[in-house]
Each structure stands twice: as C-alpha cells, then as structure tokens.
Amino acid sequence: MVSWKKLKSLKGFKTEIIDTESITTNVFVKNLRNKLNMSQRVFARVLGISEKTVEKWEQGANPVKGASSRLLFLLNKHSYLIDDLYKIHGDFSSDLKTNYSDKFYESYTSNSFEKFNDYDDEKIIKNANSYRNNNEFEIRA
Known part of the structure; x- marks a missing residue:
C-alpha cells in the first residue's frame, strides 16, 4: 500500500x-x-x-x-x-443435474471446466467453479 x-x-x-x-x-x-x-x-x-x-x-x-x-x-x-458480501452453502449437484445440460453436469462433477469454455452461461460456470474451489455457491437472484 x-x-x-x-x-x-x-x-x-x-x-x-x-x-x-x-x-x-x-x-x-x-x-x-x-x-x-x-x-x-x-x-x-x-x-x-x-x-x-x-x-x-x-x-x-x-x-x-x-x-x-x-x-x-x-x-x-x-x-x-x-x-x-454473501454466500450460500450446500450441495447443488442435484439442482444442476435437473436444470442444466448433461454436458454441464458431467463437467461440473468431473471438475473439468477447462473443456467447457463455449458454454453460454458464464455465471453458472463461475458459481460452479466457486463451489468446486470453496464448497460454496453465491446467490444470484
């Protein structure tokens, strides 16, 4: 500083x-x-x-x-x-499986987001990466 x-x-x-x-x-x-x-x-x-x-x-x-x-x-x-400033804790894997494509779910569960650069919902990827790294998801309403 x-x-x-x-x-x-x-x-x-x-x-x-x-x-x-x-x-x-x-x-x-x-x-x-x-x-x-x-x-x-x-x-x-x-x-x-x-x-x-x-x-x-x-x-x-x-x-x-x-x-x-x-x-x-x-x-x-x-x-x-x-x-x-805010976080929510929990396991969202079943919600991801229900609401997003199988390709996204497979990428989420295998922690291989690097292969998934063309997915159009960057917010979901960011949240899933945050979960993978911190075991936390952010709320986006």
Whole structure:
C-alpha cells in the first residue's frame, strides 16, 4: 500500500480523491445492479440497505453519497468483490443435474471446466467453479 505521507512529500506527485458522487448517478446504480444480475431486493440486502433506498437511487429521487457512493464505484470497477458480501452453502449437484445440460453436469462433477469454455452461461460456470474451489455457491437472484 502506498504511504500518502511519503507520496505527498515527493516532488512532481499530486494526490486526488475521486469524486464518486458525480459518477454514481441513478443510471449508474441501475446499470451496476443489472451487471451484477440482482433484483432491487437482493441488491439492497447484500449492501445492507433498504429496498426503498435502491429504488430512490434508481429513480434519481435520492443521490448516492459518501461511503455508499464509494462502495458502488468500487463494485462497478471490481464486480467480483460482491462475491465476498454473501454466500450460500450446500450441495447443488442435484439442482444442476435437473436444470442444466448433461454436458454441464458431467463437467461440473468431473471438475473439468477447462473443456467447457463455449458454454453460454458464464455465471453458472463461475458459481460452479466457486463451489468446486470453496464448497460454496453465491446467490444470484
């Protein structure tokens, strides 16, 4: 991590704090939520805010400010961070067998996802890889 004190003392360097509040508009919030494939309800629960807050942000009735603005800015830049905010535990192999192709199920159970690059549902593959690596699945509602 960079030492702000040392960096400020160097000639030719200037520090700037990003104005995330001007970036996190109502359209930004809705696009981020859709990018994360979440309903307003799930998005609100994961962020620890009310569903009404998300609704007001997306309508433009309330601006996104402070720490919320910074968090949304970072989640947009690094969307994988959302995976650290919620998880569900369990064995989903029977659900995968029921809902997805035999080819996907075979790949899932044999841990051979490398052969499966052309599958069009990247979210399912990511979740199955997460399960394989961590024995955990993320909720995507």
